[in-house]
Amino acid sequence: MPELFRRWANEVGDAFTLGLVRSIMGGFLFLQALSAAGDLARVGYFGDHFHLPFIPERFVASHDAYVVILAVRILLAVMVTVGHRARLALLGSAALGVYTLLCNRVEFHHNRYSLYCYAFLIALGPCDRAIAITRDESPSHGAPMWAQRLAQLQVSIVYLASGASKLLDPDWRDGLVLSDRFARYAYQALEKGVPQSVVDAFGTPAATSALAKAAIATELFLAIGLLDKRTRVFALWWGTMFHLTIEATSKVEIFTWLTLTMYALFATPDVRARKLFFDPSRARGRTIARTVRLLDWLARFDVKAWTPDDLKQGHSIVVVRRDGTRATGIRALAMCARTLPLLFPLWAPLAFVASFTKGGDASAQA
């Protein structure tokens, strides 16, 4: 077996983030199932009206079966969220979700299908070793990572498919699709206070053509950049900004939040590998420490107070990286932004500014 496969199959890491992603995914599955149940209550059973199944009509769920399926989906989603028989519940959610999509393609949406693909792949990993009321007895560290890596690959497949289909479509490449979109929805931007001159500038053929090429390049870059360790952080930041822009300008159901949740799986699978020391005698140090503890959803930092000494004097916080190097000042803030999901959009500008500083890096090793 090639070495790459062997390494992938045998890699181990901490399953904390996998557990976190599983729990959030349970929330998405719950919302999807609840929305379907709402449709059932409001509109009635889809089979009583026009529907368009992928599968032969005889395999489409009957009214009673559909009601049971929805109830089970809601129950499974709760189990996924709280972590009770989570892997089985996740597998069941994925299977029933795909089946309901196959029953009526009018209900098919890329984000829903993506959710079930991700749910299926995550269920194959030890996602029940953390953030679960009934845990797998095994510790969260030393967990097999192959399924998590496969889920990462699935994220790349989504980008590759989306980017390549646009690249192969002359209307997309040349900016016609964006041009028409801008023309039809420019009024919404104006209503939100965007100046007419800006709307006009973005609506020119040259601008829409350039934006189309940038969007295609972004998706293709993300497909590759997320998998390569050297480009991963930038790809995650660029992708985050890309998706937040889409979220602000379009209606894409849960797609933005689903993708950003999946981004967490690209974090190095370890916990508290970085240290953040803070000066407890300073209000600023205490505030930053409290903020980091509050926002450190991926458990990146071991946050500790220090007794101020000569080396650390003058700094409210000192971040000790994985490799033992220290960062202070804006570099430490950039490191915090890099690892705290809510502050991640600030990482690139902070890192850019920090790259011009020398004093922000304590040269001594921890």
Add this chain to the structure above:
Amino acid sequence: MWEGAKATFAVAWVTLQAVLVAGSGQRPDGAFGFRMFSESSTIEVHLFRDTADGARVEVEGGEWVAKDRDGIPRRISWGAHVKEPNLTVFGVTMHAAYGAAAQTQRWSAALEYVARHIPDDAETRALALELCVRRNGRPKTVTHVQVRR
């Protein structure tokens, strides 16, 4: 052994995804192909019915009155049979979700469904749709779909 099983599964999964993505161009809605924002198209739909006397009448608002086999007037409603909001609006230009081909397929299938599910209408000989589609800002193209009863 587990190494081999994992590798086999991974290859099978990626192959499945590749097949689904490659084949999505053959499906009008590009399902399973992750083709996000594939088009910026619009569609405007008009419903018509051919009556027993040979006339073609436009159905406003998706509702019409027709006599049943006993000659009793009945109110027939498209919306009673089609619940998807995108497929119940007539005479209004709408965004063609998932592209013009997807909407054309869905409207055509909905027409067939409605034509088969209105036994109370003994007058209508055929139902027809006029689909006015603008694909990515290009000039409007008009397609006619008809289902005989």
